[in-house]
Amino acid sequence: xxxxxxxxxxxxxxxxxxxxxxxxxxxxxxxKYVDNRWSSATIRNEMSDLEEMGYxxxxxxxxxxxPSDKGYRFYxxxxxxxxxxxxxxxxxxxxxxxxxxxxxxxRMAKLLANDTNYAALISGPRYRQNKLKFLQLxxxxxxxxxxxxxxxxxxxxxxxxxxxxxxxxxxxLNMNILLNSNLNGLTIEEIxxxxxxxxxxxxxxxxxVVDLVLEQVAEVIRADSEDLQIYTSGATNIFKYPELSDNxxxxxxxxxxxxxxxxxxxxxxxxxxxGGTGIQVxxxxxxxxxxxxxxxxxxxxxxxxxxxxxxxxxxxxxxxDYEKVLKTLRTLMVQLEATxxxxxx
Amino acid sequence: xxxxxxxxxxxxxxxxxxxxxxxxxxxxxxxKYVDNRWSSATIRNEMSDLEEMGYxxxxxxxxxxxPSDKGYRFYxxxxxxxxxxxxxxxxxxxxxxxxxxxxxxxRMAKLLANDTNYAALISGPRYRQNKLKFLQLxxxxxxxxxxxxxxxxxxxxxxxxxxxxxxxxxxxLNMNILLNSNLNGLTIEEIxxxxxxxxxxxxxxxxxVVDLVLEQVAEVIRADSEDLQIYTSGATNIFKYPELSDNxxxxxxxxxxxxxxxxxxxxxxxxxxxGGTGIQVxxxxxxxxxxxxxxxxxxxxxxxxxxxxxxxxxxxxxxxDYEKVLKTLRTLMVQLEATxxxxxx
DNA sequence: AATTAGCACTCGAAGAAGATGAGTGCTAAC
DNA sequence: GTTAGCACTCATCTTCTTCGAGTGCTAATT
Numbered sequence: 001x002x003x004x005x006x007x008x009x010x011x012x013x014x015x016x017x018x019x020x021x022x023x024x025x026x027x028x029x030x031x032k033y034v035d036n037r038w039s040s041a042t043i044r045n046e047m048s049d050l051e052e053m054g055y056x057x058x059x060x061x062x063x064x065x066x067p068s069d070k071g072y073r074f075y076x077x078x079x080x081x082x083x084x085x086x087x088x089x090x091x092x093x094x095x096x097x098x099x100x101x102x103x104x105x106x107r108m109a110k111l112l113a114n115d116t117n118y119a120a121l122i123s124g125p126r127y128r129q130n131k132l133k134f135l136q137l138x139x140x141x142x143x144x145x146x147x148x149x150x151x152x153x154x155x156x157x158x159x160x161x162x163x164x165x166x167x168x169x170x171x172x173l174n175m176n177i178l179l180n181s182n183l184n185g186l187t188i189e190e191i192x193x194x195x196x197x198x199x200x201x202x203x204x205x206x207x208x209v210v211d212l213v214l215e216q217v218a219e220v221i222r223a224d225s226e227d228l229q230i231y232t233s234g235a236t237n238i239f240k241y242p243e244l245s246d247n248x249x250x251x252x253x254x255x256x257x258x259x260x261x262x263x264x265x266x267x268x269x270x271x272x273x274x275g276g277t278g279i280q281v282x283x284x285x286x287x288x289x290x291x292x293x294x295x296x297x298x299x300x301x302x303x304x305x306x307x308x309x310x311x312x313x314x315x316x317x318x319x320x321d322y323e324k325v326l327k328t329l330r331t332l333m334v335q336l337e338a339t340x341x342x343x344x345x
Numbered sequence: 346x347x348x349x350x351x352x353x354x355x356x357x358x359x360x361x362x363x364x365x366x367x368x369x370x371x372x373x374x375x376x377k378y379v380d381n382r383w384s385s386a387t388i389r390n391e392m393s394d395l396e397e398m399g400y401x402x403x404x405x406x407x408x409x410x411x412p413s414d415k416g417y418r419f420y421x422x423x424x425x426x427x428x429x430x431x432x433x434x435x436x437x438x439x440x441x442x443x444x445x446x447x448x449x450x451x452r453m454a455k456l457l458a459n460d461t462n463y464a465a466l467i468s469g470p471r472y473r474q475n476k477l478k479f480l481q482l483x484x485x486x487x488x489x490x491x492x493x494x495x496x497x498x499x500x501x502x503x504x505x506x507x508x509x510x511x512x513x514x515x516x517x518l519n520m521n522i523l524l525n526s527n528l529n530g531l532t533i534e535e536i537x538x539x540x541x542x543x544x545x546x547x548x549x550x551x552x553x554v555v556d557l558v559l560e561q562v563a564e565v566i567r568a569d570s571e572d573l574q575i576y577t578s579g580a581t582n583i584f585k586y587p588e589l590s591d592n593x594x595x596x597x598x599x600x601x602x603x604x605x606x607x608x609x610x611x612x613x614x615x616x617x618x619x620g621g622t623g624i625q626v627x628x629x630x631x632x633x634x635x636x637x638x639x640x641x642x643x644x645x646x647x648x649x650x651x652x653x654x655x656x657x658x659x660x661x662x663x664x665x666d667y668e669k670v671l672k673t674l675r676t677l678m679v680q681l682e683a684t685x686x687x688x689x690x
Numbered sequence: 691a692a693t694t695a696g697c698a699c700t701c702g703a704a705g706a707a708g709a710t711g712a713g714t715g716c717t718a719a720c
Numbered sequence: 721g722t723t724a725g726c727a728c729t730c731a732t733c734t735t736c737t738t739c740g741a742g743t744g745c746t747a748a749t750t
Contacts, residue, residue, distance in 0.1 A: 002701080008670075008742080013738090024741095024742090025743050026741065026743085027742070029741080038694090039693070039694050040742095041693075041695070041696090042692085042693060042694070042696090044742090044743065044744075045693090045744095048743090048744080049745095058743085060700090060701065060702065061699095061701055061702090061742085061743070062699090062700050062702070062740090062742050062743060063701085063702075063741080063742070064742065064743090082704095116694045128725080133485060134483065134491070136481065136483050136493070138479065138481050139491070140478060140479050140495050140499065144499075145481070146481075146493070146495060146501065148481070148483070148491070148493050148503070150491060151487050154485065154489075156491065156503040156505075157671060158493070158501040158503065160499060160501075163703080171711050173518075189736095215729090233603075234603075235599070235603060236596060236599045236600040236603055237600075239592065241601075241694050245592060245596075246592075246741095247584065247591075247592065247595075248589060250592075250595070251581060251584040251590075254580070254581045254582045254599065258578070258579075258581055287741065297640045322589060328633040357730070369712095369713090371712065371714085372713070372714080373711050375711080381724080383723090384722070384723050384724080385713095385723090385725070385726090386715095386722075386723050387721085389713090389714065389715075390715095390722090392714090393714090393715080403713095403714085404731095405729090405730065405731065406713085406714070406728095406729050406731095407711090407712065407713050407714060407728085407729045407730045408712080408713070408714090408730080408731075409712080409714090421737060455712065456745070513717090606721060
């Protein structure tokens with residue numbers, strides 16, 4: 001059997017209606033929806049076909065139909081084809097200042113959740129193969145040294161180490177020159193024994209400090225690439241959708257959103273490979289995350305230059321407003337990247 | 346009427362039983378619980394008295410009794426009096442290293458939630474009237490300066506500013522000396538026009554950089570004292586308690602936990618004034634947060650020296666295991682402060 | 691051949707009626 | 721002061737009924 005034009009019209013009508021109400025929709029409703037172009041009986045026949053083809057489902061014998069995963073998939077694929085020109089108006093994307101990327105991302109998640117009424121998720125960027133750009137030692141106390149580590153991409157990390165005795169100002173100055181001239185531009189893998197021993201030699205009486213500093217630098221870089229930061233917002237929005245808010249499901253979903261390690265699968269996938277917008281839609285069973293099998297998940301990858309990339313995601317009911325979500329995400333990505341570029345300028 | 350010994354025994358028995366089961370407890374249950382020391386009829390009479398006195402409540406005529414807020418209050422007050430000597434064993438409080446206080450606090454909230462099976466909340470420390478300890482300018486790019494600001498209490502903040510042209514190394518060195526000699530030990534209020542104009546004069550050709558730096562410093566300090574960080578963990582634990590997990594209540598409570606601004610009242614209160622352990626117990630209606638009127642909330646204030654203080658909180662059902670929670674909190678506080686001191690050493 | 695009106699049928703949801711039993715209050719006896 | 725005994729209450733569970741939205745099928749119509 002083929003999906004002729006009338007079937008498509010009816011399928012879309014079913015999906016649209018179900019999106020609004022969340023209730024199974026019957027043949028008479030559709031008949032009215034299409035201005036009685038066809039009678040309810042005709043619609044019934046068509047619906048019967050559509051069900052046989054797997055696009056819609058009857059929850060029980062005497063209920064209307066709801067879209068199946070396949071039905072949503074068809075709908076979404078259609079939307080994705082239509083290039084929407086107009087951008088969604090994202091409320092107040094006045095990111096006044098990137099003080100810390102983290103805070104921008106958090107605010108962005110909040111914005112998204114508020115704007116869409118679904119749950120939003122955003123992963124902090126991963127910095128791969130990052131290079132050292134700049135190191136600075138300073139004395140902050142009698143026995144404490146502050147190490148500021150700047151990585152490629154202007155990622156800044158601080159650490160404080162304790163030493164028996166801090167070098168004096170001149171020695172510090174020399175150490176800073178020593179560290180920077182030896183280490184700048186190296187990735188952590190490139191800092192090998194050879195480099196280290198040469199530095200120690202040059203450091204003379206303060207070789208122990210070199211050790212401490214290197215240890216810290218290694219830890220800073222490792223910590224950053226290891227624990228993936230994921231921020232969520234609007235998780236409780238799911239209570240707005242009856243089909244998700246029964247206790248069992250809501251509990252599972254919220255628990256998943258609370259434990260970021262369970263969200264890795266969502267964020268790890270490199271959706272950008274298709275070269276398109278990098279936006280992916282997972283409907284129901286398609287989701288890589290167990291607890292989201294009753295939801296739809298839309299993810300988008302952002303890239304802030306120099307391989308710094310992360311993921312934004314929206315989690316909502318299967319009947320989410322895909323059109324709006326896709327638009328909003330696209331707009332947001334553009335703005336995020338633009339804001340970042342401007343700041344980097 | 347007086348609370349004689351038998352009434353107290355029975356009241357405690359009711360509370361203990363209710364804590365375990367979450368179901369109203371009847372006279373026969375209690376009778377068995379006290380090894381038939383008194384018959385169910387006697388218990389009934391006593392229960393009738395206890396109800397009249399407001400310590401227990403009958404949800405409906407033919408149900409057992411449950412403790413009222415007043416009943417819990419009595420019980421908790423008794424526990425608080427008994428000085429428990431033995432410390433609770435808090436799982437694996439091996440905080441290997443304070444890399445960033447933030448991450449320690451997050452982990453601690455997680456720990457607490459796991460350990461108690463209630464929701465945990467922890468507020469980042471507030472730094473009041475903070476003094477500048479150290480400033481450092483470095484060049485990281487052609488047109489970018491890195492400003493590292495260290496405040497009293499070793500709170501470190503970074504910011505990057507754009508300048509038309511960075512000073513050369515020697516000028517930078519001089520500027521650092523200038524900034525530190527003029528600003529160290531001052532609070533933001535103390536940086537007045539007088540100080541600023543004097544510095545600008547001394548800075549000569551790079552007076553504009555001084556402006557930029559001061560602006561950043563002001564912002565860093567302001568941002569930090571303004572937005573109070575609150576981390577929550579184990580929010581979904583509330584689904585473990587039927588009396589809290591009906592959709593209405595759970596939704597409200599979770600929403601409150603998601604919006605940190607609603608938690609301010611819990612964290613702002615300065616419970617330490619009584620001079621004791623600084624632990625406070627809010628039972629039901631006593632809670633300052635609307636959505637927690639059906640819960641109990643236990644908060645404790647920690648202090649990490651130099652006026653850096655914050656709050657830890659546990660949110661659970663009224664029938665929470667107060668004894669355990671109090672013990673755990675006390676232990677945790679001691680350990681947190683000890684860890685911090687050691688690290689500061 | 692496609693469409694539609696008509697009708698019997700299905701089945702979940704909501705409500706009513708009754709059965710169950712845990713738990714109480716009260717009284718009278720110990 | 722304590723306890724046994726008993727009538728009474730009332731939430732909960734089960735069963736039964738009603739109701740109606742929605743279907744599938746058939747026969748008539750275009």
